[in-house]
Amino acid sequence: MNYDFKAIEPKWQKAWEEAGLFKAEDFSDKPKFYGLVEFPYPSGAGMHVGHIKAYSSIEVISRKRRMQGYNVLFPIGFDAFGLPTENYAVKTNTHPRIITDRNIEKFSMQLRKVGFSFDWDRTVDTTDEDYYHWTQWIFLKLFEHGLVFRNKALVNYCPHCKVVLSNEDSQGGKCDICHSDVIQLSKDVWYLRITDYAEKLLQGLETVDYPENIKQQEINWIGKSTGAFVNFRVAGKDDNIEIYTTRPDTLFGVTFMVMAPEHPLIDRYADEITNMDAIRAYREECAKKTEFERTQLVKDKTGLKIEGITAVNPVNGEEVPIFVADYVMMGYGTGAIMAVPAHDQRDWDFAHAFDIPIIQVIEGGDIEKEAYTGDGQMINSDFLNGYDNKKDSIARMIEVLEERGIGHKGIQYKMKDWAFNRQRYWGEPIPLIHCPNCGVVAVPYEELPLRLPEVEDFEPGTDGKSPLARIDSFVNCTCPKCKGPAKRETDTMPQWAGSSWYFLRYCDAHNDQAFADPKKLAYWMPVDWYNGGMEHVTRHLLYSRFWHQFLYDIGEVPCPEPYAKRSAQGMILGADGEKMSKSRGNVVDPLDIVETYGADTLRTYVMFMGDYGSAAPWNDASVRGVKRFLDRVAGLTDLITEEPVQSLESGIHKAIKKVSSDIEDQKFNTAIACLMTLINDIYKKGKIGRDQLISFLKLLSPFAPHITEEIYHEIGGTDYLTVSAWPEYDEEKTVDAMIEIGVQVNGKVRGTVLIPKDAEKEEALSLGRANEKVAAAMAGKTIVKEIYVPGKILNYVVK
């Protein structure tokens, strides 16, 4: 067959769509399969080859599931709010709505050209008011349940993007959008209480099928630790400094305390602190450092002793000095620590720099040289003396703290509440109203969606306010409660809002009464298999699990976890092995590949590149190799016989078995390799039975659906191969009657021998001995032991 992919591909794409082959059917009796990929941000640059790889895994699995008789939901949509579009809007003075529509159209066209089997009837666009209506609705539910709060605190602020960023969006002290250094600003902003869900987010991981590294990354990000809160009295005052420690067993070794520069106690005693000027200067110095600098200068501990006040160790009444130092963070624990230089390296470093005494309370190590963090006999510790491990001494210490009312057991999480706002235009308006009489009031549900007002000028405000703040008709409103004059919140929601629930909307994309019909949610949820990038593990994945768990708690969704299974693709690097980027000039445009080699080649190539989860560089020559393979597939039509070719039977059945299981295991590369091996064999035989060819085409169909459909019709098929039954294999036929196994002498392979597959030990051993090379290797030696592992190996141990 002549392989004219330029004609074939659009032809079948149109035919499949018109036949509605990819439409998911609500409430079908067939078993359901919900396959999900992370919907794209429709940037102006169009699709990246990374999108192709990310979508191809679920694409292949969805196509296989349809052939296996499943009712498949494989949807796509667009996560279209966000800064790149807005920045481009500012630059070109074009409304972001226009840019977004244009980009969505481009992406849709590109996705169709690759032949992805999406159900286009369920497409969502997060910037559509029929969609963000429900994003705002969920936000109001969160507000209603006390999970939205406003707080003036130090926030991560990107001076370049002019927005407040969440902790998740400023990892490593860099802005997630523009990679500038993030600074700390004190600002009054909205937060979502994700920390209330820390424990559920942690426990939920035990119920889902995620790869270990993803689970670990989320566990680390949540950062649970158990320890104790302990109150240190301010000497001579009726006032306490609360600290958090994971090592309450070392309380007798406390020789000083350290506070974060921002700690409020410092201001409270400003009058009594004799070196307050120096402390103010130190604070200013710290405030100037970026997060990056603060974490880079790990070695050189800076700090200052607070003169004029001291603290009292509650277990032994010892008075200890208080220091201020920026290695203690206000955002974790209580912002103050007890310092035990003998058994904590940071405290040890600090004690040496400031000439503070060190008291050892656990035997072991050499505290002259470094802090000792291991286990050992407790010493110098009053009632703990004699305990010999952390576990017991911590438990005992917590008992005593609680008995004496000076402390209690506590749990801390590193995860912080989600700073939920952007001072920008292109996002969902936050549906809250500030009323001088009633305080913060929710926009009534019936007034949703709260539409983004039309503006002329999207430029962010220089005063740290959103452009919405400049629109009086939007800002000024009446309070829903007291009907008095009030002002709307002008911040918008962050990029991650819309994507935190989109998988629910796909279940019922056009509902105007609810975010989705509960019956449809009950039918489709949870997502059976979700593929996406590692970069979203501590952002989108965590956020959307949080929203979903909340919706479950208020009875809006049928399952506690949204995704039953998660996988992640490896990055496609440029041909030079570097990350693809415009500046390096190593970017591959997937549409160029579709033009030159066809969509089937592109799809098959990205799945054949290597291990799906690992990064792999692009290689044009290998793309041509895959095209060559498809050319050979097209050529199979010349080899057809009506009768099946007996000598191919076992190879075909083996391939059915291997391709079926490899797809499930995401070993797409070896599935394709197996089909290549089979086609090499077919060409060697020079012929293939018609039905055998159809089985081959079915196995290849999820990867290269167009060419296989074309050949199927070329050889007389009248229905669609794309939704035909997945082939079955006969276990009997996958096993050869005679098999070749290796023969070893003293573990070294000396030859091979052909033996019946279920040969008895004696028969196999004598056949092995008959092998010339084996016999030569054993000549003149005594056989000590003979090993026969059926189907695997023969080994003679000789002396």
Next chain:
RNA sequence: GCUGGAGUGGCGAAAUGGCAGACGCGACAGACUCAAAAUCUGUUUUCCGCAAGGGAGUGUGGGUUCAAGUCCCAUCUCCAGCACCA
């Protein structure tokens, strides 16, 4: 520092403890061609050897085993994520 993962040909990579290097790329040789491209056939871990054949070989060093890329201990390097988290 902590967590997760990876080190195998010239390259991308395969190998439920059982013949290391499947499959693809590239390279080399041959066929076809006036020639080239495309296509087809063959060779291709490495060293010694004309060959038959033999030796070595999965980051490094040990160990378990009849048998180790795979399991155990130690060690080095790289990738990803987190990180003064008390």
